[in-house]
Every structure is written in structure tokens, then in C-alpha cells.
Amino acid sequence: PGNTPVRDLAASNGFDDGYRQGLDDGRDGDRHDAGRHGRYRSADHGYRRDYGPKGLYQQAYRAAFERGYDDGYRDGRRRTWR
Secondary structure (H helix, E strand, O other), X not given: OOOHHHHHHHXXXXXXXXXXXXXXXXXXXXXXXXXXXHHHHXXXXXXXXXXXXXXXXXXXXXXXXXXXXXXXXXXXXHOOOO
């Protein structure tokens, strides 16, 4: 519905960014906290004005960032990197 391709793009960008950050935090032994990272807080990496409302992009981005971060952190702690 509506902006599905944009939400899919936001989710893809958010997951990838979250995974990389989580992997780094897990490897470094940092605390598990996706919300302390700038890309999570701004949630606009990859956003372009012609995508429509920024808030929809940010919502999808943050949700996916958290999922990616969780996966990356777990992999980083296990030292099983993709």
C-alpha cells in the first residue's frame, strides 16, 4: 500500500546499517544499544525528498536497523561473521 517500495528500500538500508553497527559493537564487546548510534537516531540514510514523507521512511528504517543490529551483534559476539 502506498509507499511500499520506499518502505522496502528504507528497511533494506536500515537492516544493512544496523547489521554492520551491531557486528562492530559485538566484536568490540560494546553494550547492546542500537539507539545510541547516529544513523539510528537520524534514520534518513539513503532517503531522498522525492520518496515522500520522511517519517514513513524513518519508521521503516529504524525497525529494520534494530533487527539488523540484533543479528549483527549476535554474530559479532560469536565471531561468526558474514
